[in-house]
Amino acid sequence: MANDTIKNLLEALEVSPENVPLRLHLAELMLNDKMFNEAGEQFSDVLKRSYGNLKAQLGLANCYFNTGKYSAAIIIYEQIGSKLPVDDQVRFVKCLIKENSLQQAIETYQKLLAVDPLFNDDEIDNYLRLPSSGISLADELTEADFDEEAGYFMEKPKWKFNDVGGMQRVKDEISIKIIQPLKNPDLYKAFGKKAGGGILLYGPPGCGKTFIAKATAGEIDAKFINIGLHDILDMWVGNSEKNLHEIFEMARRNKPCVLFFDEVDAMGASRSDLKQSAMRHVINQFLAELDGVESDNEGVLILAATNAPWSVDPAFRRPGRFDRIIFVEPPDESAREEIFRTMLSGKPVDDIDTGKLAAAAKDYSGADINAVIDIGVEEKLRESMSKGNIQPITTKDILKAIKQHRPTTLEWFTSARNYALYANESGLYDDILKYLKIKK
């Protein structure tokens, strides 16, 4: 029946190809009939004739979603922004999960739950909710003390070190400090080496600090709690010490657990800020939690990351706290090649020379490469929409995108170089000097 209707509509459209409502109706019928590729072509056609048509945009994104072209769908969903209906928001979150943009997925999901607190989707929940605490975010949202416990997302990352390209030195350090003590407790005991303490990862933004932290959790099959800048800021301006204690308690209840503090420098602040007593309390509380004064931190592994290690309170670096400080440098050429290969997989490409791309993308971080590919994809999407069929991405397209996007690591290295040259007390920034090939 539906097939007959589709056939009739196709014939009708041959007579009047400009009839946008008719074409839209046809596309929707095709979509309902799971003819995703054909529906996508019709939606693209509608968009050529009626630019910005919301229904066509949503339909096209839906087709991309169903054919596994998640990044293309994400671009459309991002363009539509706040006008997304709930169903499409769900698809958007799923696309983000598929593309490993978990932070954005969490934020989008939180917005969705704010609109519909009782919403539930098993697939998303498996990734983003707190299965072990037995508390669902929707339940929490209806309570007054939302921030107190389940406001922090817990996940169980599936990535392992093998999924992280390059970064061998970082992996080795984490392995010795965190993974091996858990795997070989007797050996460590025999040498009198105490397991525990934290690791502080520092380096330019977008170079995989968060990713390696998650992979650490995946490697030891532990849960992962990510405390971001906004959570830290809330500690300053809200009910801070209690919040901080709750986070550590939650991690202790869910052992083994990797507790990851992103942008931890926001907690250290500068010395002048420390004059304010409220801030001192939070730092003291954090140090007490790290030291495990009142509770046992065994099984709780603490990782922190910062783009500004120079702003981290020196007290954090004392033995037993963040006593390993590891520089996470931008990916080298082979790692960049690997990143290009991974990020372009699943996308329509035409004989891409990843070696050439990696060489052209010197100093680019993983996030920069992602941005470059996004630029290339957007360009190709436009071209595909105007030509009415999928145009594959070529090496030239990505090289063009590289020229449009400057590496964000350069600004970081300008600052880092100054700190390494003038404030390198106790050799803290020797790794930066080594990376920049500066001999002092």
Add this chain to the structure above:
Amino acid sequence: MSDITGFLERADLLLNQGRPKEAETWVRKVLESEPENDYALSVLGRCFLNSKRYDKGIEVIKQAISLDPEIPHYYYLAAFGHYQKNERPAAIAYLNKAIVLNPYYAEYFGLLAFVFIDENDFKQALSKSNEGLAIDAENITCLNARSTALNKLRMTDDAIATMQDALSMDPDNEFTHATVGWNYLEKGRHKDAANHFREALRIDPNYSNAKIGLKEALKSKIAPYRWLLQYSFWMRNKGRQFRWAFIIIVIAAVQLMGYFSRQNPEYENAGLVVAGIYFLFVATSWIINPLANLFLLMHKEGKYALTRSEKWNAMSFIVCVLIGAAAMSLSIFIENKELSGNYVAAGLVILALCIPVGHIHYPLKFKNNSFSQWIEIGLIALALLSLVITIAGVSPMIAIVIYFILFVVYTWSKAF
């Protein structure tokens, strides 16, 4: 806590942590719902000022002032923006308004004192910093302004005492260390100055004022550079009119001396000595900077303080000197007199090129250049052409004549 208060507190916190761009995101959220919140506008203005976007900062702060003209701090922020842009009359006007509204806040007097220092009005600067210190004897800005003003007024003992006060009050203040560094540099104590600049950079490695100071202190190890630096400090402390009068008098005196010695042959030697000293002074002032950069390039600490352009200046300077000297030396071994003369002339051209290439801002641009930048490019092209056609055995004289005409235009374009 309301969202608005929370967002503003976050923005404040991020600003204090030196993250103006992240602070901007939060304050913009407040302004989306309350576009006429004057405090939020002032915080946004601080975000702009802290990220060196002074024009935007001033504009936004003026909006805050128009919404609530009774808040002295807004005038202070506007004054700070104008001060950073070297718009001193406007900075003074805003600071005076801030002081009228709140005459008991030392920081306003401190900034005002610094504005007067830049105006070369050191007595006013001293008076304003003293007024600020009468309100708060430990105000670091006022103490720094006072020590700088005293130094400029040659009241060295008082200046040193004030510097020590400022340092004992807050030994970890990069601003104080940099101020002390500049004061020492002005006194010719370049080693002490370098130590304070190093300390300022240890506290804040991105503090460009201290970085520039350290570079100057290291270059001051070269005696002629030190003398010229002292001379430039001395000239800078004088008024604009004095500076012009001084230059005109020196040029006129040299011309007169030349005329006098030509008229009176018994004073010919004296005339030559004066002309020689004058030429040496002018030539040194032209080449000392790239020469000092070259010195820093070989200095274990200095090489990292140089910018990429300064490194290029130093390297292209020495390359010109070496090629020029080589061309002139080669002429000795060439028997053909005309060809030998060509090599001497081409060598001189390349030697003279060391002046423009020692001052060019690298990398060279070939779009939207100013007049003097095009002349610099022209000089390089002509010098290379002269050398190439000399090597090819052709007379380079036409290119050389054009080169030196352009060279004179270049020196005058730099003088104004």
